[in-house]
Amino acid sequence: MSVIVVTDSSSRLHSDELKQWNIRQVPLHVLVDGSDLRDGVDDAPYDVHERPRATTSGAAPAALTETYAQALADSGGDGVVAVHISAALSSTFSTAVAAAREFGSSVRVVNSRTAAMGVGFVARAAAEAAMSGSDLEAVEAAARSAIPRTHAFIVVHRLENLRRSGRIGAAASWLGTALSLKPLLTLDVDGRLVLDQRIRTITKAHAAMVERVAEIVGERSARIAIHHVDNHDGADQMGAALTTRLPQIDSLTVADMGPVLSIHLGAGAIGVVVQTAD
Template sequence: MAVIVVTDSSSTLPSDVVAQNNIRVVPLHVLHNGNDLREGVDEIPSAVWRSNGVSTAGASPEELREVFDKAVRDSGGDGVVGIFLSRKLSSTWEAAHQAASDIGSAVRVVDSRAAAFSLAFVVQAAAVAANRGATRDEVYDTAVDAANRTSSFVYVNQLDNLRRGGRIGAASALLGTALAIKPVLQLEDGALGIREKTRTATKAINRLIDISVETARQKEHVSIAVQHLEAEDRARDVLARVTARLEGFHATYITDLGAVLGVHLGPGAISVSMFARREF
């Protein structure tokens, strides 16, 4: 058998990648009007992005323990590596750590310090290593190494969602005083903070592109993913403008941000994730 990789639904991994690599995905939760909706399992109405009564929740220790238990059995004794949304953004890592402790040494848990497709890049790297016959510890080390080679930047079209969700950390003062600001955010060491402050959407998108290009030029074999919430045309334009300024890149992706991240970032958000692949 092989080591099995487990992640959460915020990774927004394409279903074919999940199936091909035998990745197990644990749903996160959107709580709306008294309903507990599982991301990737239940139908989640787009109205939740604009609702004042919506929140999100991580996977519980019980949910994760059930998935880990089955994955350990299915691995034939090779073990499990769980790779989850940054612990600074979600309770899921803590729940996974608790569940893994209950099971024992067969499960190791990684704090990706990532989100969205940056998390997907880490999960894919680990799954590729697992499928090549790497041991549980080697898959764990691959995931930790991959996490160090990701970068994430986000344009937020409106700040209301971030203010309600409380995921902005040290930049919270901005949310109380400057709702006209169009920020570019950066995920750094697992926390979301302000990278640039602009006054218009056009300037913010231009800065998002500039920062992404500058970052990509510092990497080799870079893969780029642009994600969006209700802004596919703008996302495609961002990807086209970024890649037009680069001499080479490994792969590109366009996809949506998913329900849980969408609740916190709001309609119109654009995320650029980058990953410097190791060539084997």
């Protein structure tokens, strides 16, 4: 048997990738029109990010416990490493820590300090170690070593969704006067959503995001994921710009942001997640 990796649906990993890397996934939740929808399991309205009363919640305690128990059994006792969305953005991490106590040291919970494919990249790093035969300590170490190599940037078209959801964190002080801005946001080392640059237009904000990613990657190889909220053209343009700017990258994928993150970011948002080579 081997160590098994668990993550949550914020990771934006496709079902084929989950199968390829033997990663188990626990759904986050979307609450809309009186319904509790499981992200990645139940169909959410295509315009859920436009609905002012739509909210989100973290992974359910029972789902985490059940998934950990099954993964631990399937590992033959080798253990489980659970990689979850930033604790600064969701209750999922704290709920996961509580759920893992039932299993003692056999289930290790890692705060990815990131979101979207950033979570997926960290989970994949752990899964690669697990599939190579590494033990529980080494798989957990692989996940934790991937965190500082993983960076995320976001440009939103409007601030109302962030204001409504309360996820703006340390950037809240400028929300009241920044309605004309198209800010470049980032997740800091603690996984909090903060202001990276104050920018006046979407075009300049996207250009600044390309430059910030290029600064981080340098001459190294890297994996990049582009996410969007109902903005396929913008995501494709960002992909073309990054491919031109960084021809040495290992891979570049484009995927929607998913309903949970879309509710907080709003229509038009573009996000870039990059993980540099070890």
